[in-house]
Amino acid sequence: MKVDRRSFLSFILGGAAGTALSPLPWKLTDDFSIWSQNWPWTPVPQKGEISYVNSACTLCPGGCGISVKKVDERVIKIEGLKGHPVNDGGLCILGLAGAQLLYGATRIQTPIKKVNGRWQKLSWKEAITELAARLKELRAKGSAHTVACVAGSDRGTVPELFSRFLAVYGSPNFFRTPSIWDSYELALYLTQGTRSMAGFDIENADFILSFGSGLIEGWGSPGYMFRAKGLLRKNGGRMDQIESRLSKTAAKSDHWIAINPGTEGALALGLAYVIIKEGLYNQNFIDQYTTGFSDRKKRVIDGFPPEIVSKMTGISTGTIVALAKDFARARKPLAICGQGQGHLPGNLQEFLAVHTLNALVGNINQPGGVWAVPEPDYIDWPELEMDGVASEGLQQTRIDGAGSYRYPNARYLLHRLPQVVNASDESPVQVLFVVDANPVYSLQDTASVKKAFEKIPFVVSFSSYMNETTALADLVLPNHVFLERYEDVPVAYGFPKPIIGLARPAIEPLYNTRYVGDVVIQLAKELGHAIGAAFPWADYATCLEETLSDNWDTLVEEGYVVDAEFNGTDLADAFETDSAKFEFNNNEIRTLAGYNPVKAEGDEASYPLLLVPYDTMRLASGYVGSPPFLVKALEDTILTGSQVLVEVNPATAKQLGLSEGKTANLTTPKGAARVKVHLSNGIMPGVVAIPRGLGHTAYDKFLAGKGVNYNQLSSPVEDPASGHDAAWGIRAKLSRA
């Protein structure tokens, strides 16, 4: 048939009409829709058998019990462990996002070594033999004491293994990450003579007086503190927060009393003045169980009348007197201190002043009061036999000077390590172990800390993630992640009873990582002789089982053990001081420098404002980086794009010509950064608040390069009394960018 335009057109039209009536187009439409419901790039989780593993969370020293939900061999969720004495089913935001720390790009999957600036994979065998060789050579050269270790804590089997290794190797330089618990231990030791940890029976108290503590922002054990605050609320208890900024704790307290930052100790002493003057103190407790009350009384009456305290703190005398009366008259008053989540030890005299307040109202070791919780004593390993090099090495004074003539009371002064290393031309630390800590990120004055870490010839990091410290390390021996290992949880900070938890592996380790306990034991055996002999266990598992011997079964069964017969209420034998009583004053306390507020670094003329860090639950500011869920849950008044917003009082901002969301330059004596401004009436004029937990340079695209690390802008300030880092902020300048 002749194909001309017309027939061609009619053929097309006919064909179209034909296909329209056939099922083809309709089938295709349906198939496309089904395809749109099953796009290959949208993941479909595999079904499987659901199981739960009870364990303990070790992402922070809170000691919460967790129940890890698994589908076959995949961890899909972490939930609180119902009935656990610390958190009873609830769990903080970091614990809930734990699964994201198991999977993800930042995990180090095998031991790596830095060879002229680039990472090189190596096997575990090579790594341990190489490290052992370097340690042997150092010991041979007689500089055993130049090996140091920075650990997250000094309690529990792993830190003990490290300090035992250092001791038998011949170095006294074991450091613990600084925190308020340094000051609390020292305050308890000085007044009660006990080597113990402070515990707070929040749930039975009915009046909490908090000097800036982030009770519901991660202070102490978040699991317990959140639950206890809920109960306090339920029983109609009252809470007052004394802080320069309306933190979440202040927002949830009955009274927020704004105070000039750094003068909390003065207020405590002012309250003590009123309580003593008005005779509101617990006469019976003072007479029976304390000594040195008159010295204390004299020092407080002379030094801290309300008028002077009001001038120092900016709080009216009326408020001071009223607050002191309410506190003293409450049935179960409890005073706590320690800034925010307690990352910085703070001013020892302030801790003594607050502890004295508790003593004045007699709530030491009472329900609703402060408890001196004894150290865990389940670790009693065989005696060490030191060889010559070891005992000689141990005579050396510690690099940070802790325990020396200058700092008699301090046990660890990690903030001095960078100063000492940078000051000497040949680094006093030749090999540095870093475990469960990220000092390059969390120590103040990041610039000098980095300089020090680059100066230390050989840094060994046991981190599971590529964090800031590990990026500067020379050898990385990746540890299992907290869901892949057995570990004892010796303490829950701030929990009023001694409790031991057991972290159990939920799944087999995903990568070629090895548990740090095993690595220490293998390293010791590689070095042999006296060092090898000090570690009589085949591997860490047997060591743990033997150490926890009698508790092991209950721990495996329940996941925790609370020391039942602990009952410190019998005050007669609660104090181990010379007078077996609570000592308001003794020779050690007398030698300490008296109380005066720690001055923020920087002169007032060029730095008119005060920069104060604050902690938020929505950012992990400990050694673990915030998982993506936390950064996602962060308020948009803290982070926008990759810029942090600092809080400024609207009046102050107006003077500086800054308005909401404007970019500004924040400069301190230590550094400068570009930030955005958030106006908030929840902060004192003249104070700028910046969150901790941002400004990471390592980790992944979800966390790295966002915001500013407060520690870049600040530097340590030595507490005259204890030598700890008592900085609470730094002077700063905010100008329009």
Next chain:
Amino acid sequence: MDSALIPKGVKRCPAWQFIMWIGANGAVLTWGVFALLLVYFKGLNQTNMNNAYGFALWIWADLAVIALGGGAFFTGFLRYIVGKDELKNIINYAVLIGFICYSSALMILGFDIGQPLRGWFIFWHANVHSMLTEVAFCLTAYFGVLAIEYAPLVFENRMIKKVPFFHNLSHNMHEIMAVFAATGAFLSFFHQGSLGGVPGVLFGRPFGFREGVLVWPWTFFLFTWSAAAAGPCFTILITKITEAVTRKKLVKDNVIDLLAKISGWMLFFYIIAKIGDTLYWANVTAPSKGSTFMDFYTSSSGSAYGLWILFAEIGVCGVLPALILIIPKLRKTQATLWLAVILAVIGLCLNRWVMVLQVLAIPVLTFESWFTYFPSWQEIATTILPVAYGVIMISTSYRYLPIFPQERELNPIDEPAAPPEVAESEPEPTDAGPEPELSPAES
């Protein structure tokens, strides 16, 4: 070269000029299509919409273009049902504009939804209580009606007319066009109304919510009414622009005047009803929900939702054009007719803007603040896409189809079959008189 296709007795510009013109608009079209493909393949993150602004520029363009396309159903209704026979000289153009508007609307809906591949679920799993379902069904149905009304015009092309089947088909369709027009009017009444119902039923949004009768909120009737009123103004506007561009009189004055008069009175009574509704809403509905009138308008200067938008919509673009169109003297003078028609179209677009975007901008929760939005280039490109498509459709139809019956009578040419030598450029939309800068589907 394409002279065989041009209807007898009319002059058109030389082919090369026409192709240049289509090429220019084609470029704008491709820019729009490029943005369209970006949206299809990369997803709606290409736009500046967010969870506060689920509806944004596209839905407004959708509503505005359908309202402006209301000229087709109302002119058809007037001609076939009410019997205003004079309108037969403009009905073709009205249908063409309507067809362009509705096809643009369906195209916009095509890429404004998150999952275009299963967009037909709106028909298959229809929720009869939802206004949007009603819109979808009636919109597609009325688009069919417009296609049916437009088909005879296509069949009257010189070449297509030669095929007897098409010739007869077009003749038969003319016979029963009244039936189609009536069904079209019924369908249009409902979907124009349902588009008004879209904001009107939202009892979670006090700004948009209106009481009503049975299931239809007052905005249901106001939207149909305003579409029927301002739609013809849009048709008149496009006709005027086409006449200006082609420098030829295409429709007699009495036809334009008749349509303008009817639309003027419609607009007048619509504005009265609109004012009444706004007063009732401001004094009864909103206060019952705890909001005062001023809560719905930001006082901060320069923002898109100050009180100026209310006065612009009702005052300047509502009362003024209505008055002009009902006063014969003003209606007949060209300048004021142009002004009235343009203001009516702008008023319609403003009303649609307010009823879609301001509804979402206002914070209902007391602890939220006003949400701001500005379209991304992809959104703007895909909104100008229908304009370019409309210009091309109108240019091609004007060139090859007998759209204006009175054209030959108004522009007698001397030699009947001589090749057209008078060069007149095709309609030049951008600089032809004041133009609502974003009103789609005009030429």
Next chain:
Amino acid sequence: MENAKKFGMVIDLDKCTGCGACMVACMAENNIPFRADNTDKMLSISWMHVYKLNNRKLFPDYEECYLPRPCQHCEGHGGHSPCVSVCPATATDYDMDTGIVSQIYPRCFGCRYCMAACPYHVRQFNWWDPLWPDGMEKMLNPSVSVRMRGVVEKCSFCIQRYQQAKDRAYMEGRREIAEDEYQTACTQACPAGAIVFGDLNNPEHAVHQLAQPDPARHGHSKNPRAFRLLERLGTNTKIYYLSSREWVRKAGDNYLEGEFKSKAHS
């Protein structure tokens, strides 16, 4: 429906610490995607969102309160909630037996009309393809469907937990489930115990005792400390908030001048 359940929640704003644990618990439980930059909260999907309210006063009388806002599962009048009544493709439905507003993700074609209808900004859109990088898709929960680009999603009161609880009960030969068998992820995770979840129709459940819903007035709470968000609009929500602070209760709804009489003593 004689024993129709009406699942609801009571959130005590005096206890809520604003820590955000509920937000992350919900994200982990319900396979919620996360992006490198989630700081624009209107482009970030988070079924439970904690708002920060303040009393708009100057320093030092400035106060803040944190308000966790899950989906309110509005009943409206007879199940005619703001979003269910407008969805053109019946992709969301109000279940009269449980009072839960469900989502059918494969049916939603992303017209976003429900997002315009909901005054609480509970409904959020997948503007991007949800992706889990570097093996992180291993943490996905198989009992919750992973959504795809172009679909609206919202809090489902952890409906998968309700189904699992019913399955377990069925296996044990029971038809009814106990109060603690079906708890949402946020309720379980809240460290301060601020969220209580249960069946509002069941007098033994803590939710009913705290909220004391008055069936005659569409579930308006008889507890003077309680309020619901935007109650005046007739959305008839299932989330009751408790606060002892009057300015917080007043922030729950829009009031004309002097209209808000504090219910504390009424």
Next chain:
Amino acid sequence: MFPFNFEWIWDAGHIVFHGGLWYALTILGLGITYCIIKAALDAAKGKGSQHH
């Protein structure tokens, strides 16, 4: 859309809505088929082939 659909409920809403819809669609369908058939018949009868 059709009674055999999953969500179809014989309630007032469905009947009124789909009733009106199918009523309009049938009118259009019938109208168009009438025109097409008549045009085909006329073309067969040779009408409409002369060019007027």
